[in-house]
Amino acid sequence: MQIRDRKIGPEHAPLVIAEIGINHGGDLDLARHMVTLAAKSGAEIVKHQTHFVEDEMTDEARCILPPNAGGKSIWEVIEACALSAEEEVLLKAHAEAEGLIYISTPFSRAAADFLDEQDVPAFKIGSGEADHLPFIRHVASKGKPVIMSTGMQDIGSLSRSVAILGDAGIDYALLECTNLYPSPPEIVSLKGVTELRRAFPNAVVGFSDHSIGPEMALASVALGACILERHFTDTRYRGGPDIACSMDPAELRHLIDRSREIHVALHNEKKRSEAEEAVYRFARTSVVADRDLPKGHQIKEADIWGRRPGSGEIAGHDFDKVVGKRLKRAIDRNSQLKWSDLE
Numbered sequence: 001m002q003i004r005d006r007k008i009g010p011e012h013a014p015l016v017i018a019e020i021g022i023n024h025g026g027d028l029d030l031a032r033h034m035v036t037l038a039a040k041s042g043a044e045i046v047k048h049q050t051h052f053v054e055d056e057m058t059d060e061a062r063c064i065l066p067p068n069a070g071g072k073s074i075w076e077v078i079e080a081c082a083l084s085a086e087e088e089v090l091l092k093a094h095a096e097a098e099g100l101i102y103i104s105t106p107f108s109r110a111a112a113d114f115l116d117e118q119d120v121p122a123f124k125i126g127s128g129e130a131d132h133l134p135f136i137r138h139v140a141s142k143g144k145p146v147i148m149s150t151g152m153q154d155i156g157s158l159s160r161s162v163a164i165l166g167d168a169g170i171d172y173a174l175l176e177c178t179n180l181y182p183s184p185p186e187i188v189s190l191k192g193v194t195e196l197r198r199a200f201p202n203a204v205v206g207f208s209d210h211s212i213g214p215e216m217a218l219a220s221v222a223l224g225a226c227i228l229e230r231h232f233t234d235t236r237y238r239g240g241p242d243i244a245c246s247m248d249p250a251e252l253r254h255l256i257d258r259s260r261e262i263h264v265a266l267h268n269e270k271k272r273s274e275a276e277e278a279v280y281r282f283a284r285t286s287v288v289a290d291r292d293l294p295k296g297h298q299i300k301e302a303d304i305w306g307r308r309p310g311s312g313e314i315a316g317h318d319f320d321k322v323v324g325k326r327l328k329r330a331i332d333r334n335s336q337l338k339w340s341d342l343e
Helices: 028-040 059-063 074-081 085-097 109-117 133-140 155-167 191-199 215-222 249-266 274-283 316-322
Strands: 015-021 045-050 101-106 123-125 146-149 172-177 204-209 227-231 286-289 304-307
Touching (some): 015 249, 028 045, 028 249, 045 085, 045 109, 101 109, 101 123, 123 133, 133 146, 155 172, 155 191, 172 191, 215 227, 215 249
Parallel strands (some): 015 045, 146 172, 172 204
Antiparallel strands (some): 286 304
């Protein structure tokens, strides 16, 4: 798939998405500061969350207390952290001025329509909407690439949502995700990356990480994850429901650099490289006499051994070919044997 000029897939370096989300707490200046830090840390793309509360939730949400919200209702959390439409326009402009691709997660039809009007190059669908089929149809109808997190879903329940994306004829990615903030390794599923790749071969597969530290995300690259998404903050010494599982600028830089290294190594075949030749010449062994051997002696296994360096004519892996041969000349202990020494 491709978002603007960024190609995404197994042959390309992993795309690391820095999710500002609601970590700014509703402060536009702080949101812009976080975007600037993401750009300076090497990010290519930042992701926001677009919340129009009245179109997103009903009054029942005022009584729902998320486990990571400090006793506040989900309505209160989102209402406090949401940027206005005008502020998000300014945030998008700032991100693009920093050279970043800006995308966002809409949580309502109104938010999806707003983002489309702002000409975002792609949409993110969160795990909570991954089985909201009419919403997925609405987003897919915009004709833009979709990245969808798949937390709280299994392969069966995802099939209906993926079918909508496929029927829309758009590029799409599926991110393995665990929706606990933070997610302990006991419930994180790296195997989910493999299962998504197997079940949905037409999808780009990635990993949306809510664990602490970069290890799980980096491990997912070795399993074929092409997109890594993590929450991002300027500092972890800040309050907010997603801060505990957020990366700071140093960790973002680490994740970008290390994921690219893993991607490169992932595509190297199992063979001796040209760079290893100098080591190979001294590190391997040559067949040598393990004691003084007279002319005409029939070589037994106990008479020879393999010793460094590998500069001898008979390599250590040809040890068995020497056993049983007769010597044409006497050989001193530790002398490298040659094929011409053998009858």
